[in-house]
Amino acid sequence: MMYQPTQKRLQLIQRWAMLGLLFVVVFAFPTRALAQPPSPLLPASENAGQVTNLFYLVLGIAVVVFVVVEGLLIFAVLRYRRRDEDEEPEQIHGNTTLEVLWTVVPALIMALLFYLTLNTIQAQRNTPPEAMTIEVIGHQWFWEFRYENRVVLINELRVPVGQPVELLVTSKDVIHSFWVPQLAGKQDAIPGHINRTWFEARQAGLYAGQCAEFCGLEHYAMLFDVYAMPEEEFALWMEQKVASLGDVIGTESVPDVATLPPGNPAEGQALFEGQGCSSCHSLDGSQRVGPSMQGIGERAAVRLEGYSAGQYLVESILRPCDYVVEGFVCVMPQDFGERLTTQNLSDLIAYLAEQ
């Protein structure tokens, strides 16, 4: 005979249902309240927002399922504890109706989720035609962002608010993953592949970016900033950036250190971090991908016959593979000339001379 609920049991079930509803309410909303940047639950783009909404829907279903199933479990454990050593319960082997029910209902829930999933994938699949294209190149252990107009940023991405941005993501070495949680889901940066993702920031702000695929020693430190700027501010910034491109040294020639303007070590320090140098070169003597810069001020003077400390540093930055310190492989980018002006170079050398 199947388990028949009595009046008292019905009341018990009702009480559990109320508790369950309370659970749903109590559980779902603090998740939002607990969120802080860079949580994907604080979306700043339409795409990220759609995903967050989908998340809350699935959370709602999950909490209901959890309350029902866990409730049944706890009910069974409490209600059917052995009270008498001799008690022998009814030997029920199964129930076809129940089997069908708990196969079909979950299958229907899955069908609904499948439909919603495909919908969301489809909605976000095609990049709007007016999107601005930016190349994203992952390196061990910094991010390089190349705009269409030759502007290149390291560890910093600037985008206009209200305009879609398409990112072509790849890597120069190992697999990384480009992830700005508040703006879009992650996209792996795989050498030999170009993965596309896009988003449109809907409010100005600073959003944290992280590497999200284990890529070795400094995986945890491969962080970057994304600035979403109002359109006019962005246009102005871009103008200035393009203008300063004319000032960059370029990759054709290597300047003589004597021709450089006076250098500012404080600016140099900002560049050392901002250009990604600190990802590979430590300042405290510890060995990373590249030699430590500790004591470079003195070492540079005696490294190469005929080269002053300053000239050695200039050559090392602009032509890194010409002379490689023993025990190291040349993986240093060879295009710093495209990103540095003579002033930048001078500032960097002034800073390094102090180490």
Added chain:
Amino acid sequence: MATATTYPERAVSEPRGIAAWITTVDHKRIGIMYTVTAFIFFALGGILALLIRTELAAPGAQVMSAEQYNRVFSMHGTTMIFLFVIPILVGLGNYLVPLQIGARDMAFPRLNALSYWLYLFGGLVLYASWLAPQGAAGVGWTGYPPLSSAVYSPTTGVDMWGLSIIILGISSTAGAVNFITTILNMRAPGMTLWKTPLFTWSVLVTAFMILLATPMLTGAIAMLAADRNLGTQFFAAVGGDPLLWQHLFWFYSHPAVYIMILPAMGIISEILPVFSRKPIFGYSAIVWSTIAIGVLGFATWAHHMFATGLSPVLQAFFVLSTMTIAVPTGVKMFNWIFTMMGGSLKIDTPLLYSIGFLSMFLIGGMSGVFQAVLPIDKQVTDTYWVVAHLHYVLFGGSVFGIFAGLFYWLPKIAGWRLGEGLGKLQFWLQLIGFNLTFFPMHILGLLGMPRRYYDYPAERGWTGYNFAATIGAFLIAVAVTIFIVNFIRSAIRRDPAGDDPWEGNTLEWATTSPPPVYNFARIPVVDSLRPVRDARLRLQSGSSQD
């Protein structure tokens, strides 16, 4: 008239002591060796976990460098999966399956012994890699190239890691052949497949999965070894494809997670009926669901690759297959709960662990459903959400199931029971510690904390949850220590358990505790799913057997 019985001299002198264990081909001794060895690796993997948690308790370097941290988490994963969970379930299977089917041993006893010694050897090779001149492998248990290639990880530690997994693969595959042959050919008279205990069923399906999946991993590692040492370019960015590794690796490693959970589910299916005094609810539904999971488990692998840029067709396929596999899993959950519903529950440690399994696996299974929704997965994959998910199913699921099995079957294996008081204390501490460690990780994932991060910025708001998780981890360590204390105390006390301390249903309870080397004096004839229960009821009803 009394006669003194004389026994013939043994024709061949048999080894004794340690030599007996080294030369044994007895499935029971091999099962014990597997279980003890796996438990030692569990402790080693656990220490690595405590090191991870100590490092992450607060921002900044605590106890090790980033390089060491990367090695520690890589070895933790590899140890727990290949040297603990899979082998201990194989060990319990080794001990129990011949007994449950009424056989005297496995089909290939010497091959069985080889499987064990290869397992031990593989484990030693992996741990020897700590001594590699450039350090142990620090490429994650997943070993993705190009990071794991010779260019970015020149250390021979990676080659030793790969070699150890190949050795373990040979061990597993031999074991799978053994289990399949044994279960399909050596069941007692009357034991059709539909009267076969559910633990044995789960081992059968698991063995097929091992047989079919392991060659893919072995092949992938061989290709990686060739890339690293022979100049091939299978996984190179130019001339090859790093993604090829991921497809090959996950083709094995996704079924691997079902290899790790199905036997544990089998254990639960054994314990619940016995401790509820009711038959399992929906035996055939559970059998079909197990088979469905075994088959479907081969069709879901690329859900680990949702962020790699799969084509839209592949995306849709793997979303669908992943959601589909949730259905048979849910069916089992309901059948287990309804086994208890209306029963007479004896809430001893094996049942407590089974209830713990059901609750924790429910949570783990559901966090998996979130990940099946590809756009959500693109936010939560490679974050602590996944770490939470995998530990809820592997620890809350498999490990709780393993402890349930240990408490349930140790009386049969050793002849004495583990103490109930300490057992219950261990359970509650482990339950609380486990949830304290891993529940906050769901939140950390939703706050954006990626996996495999050696350190994190203080201003993200992640510190509190990480600290709580570290406390939880040490609580788990205390619980495991209590288990060891309980084991030693109970071993010293040796309260005899008797043949059938739990009023069991299946054939292992029809022989002595521990069983004689030949298992059964006479091979039993079986005509139901619960032969031992039937016999017990016949005895109680007083039918005369003179």
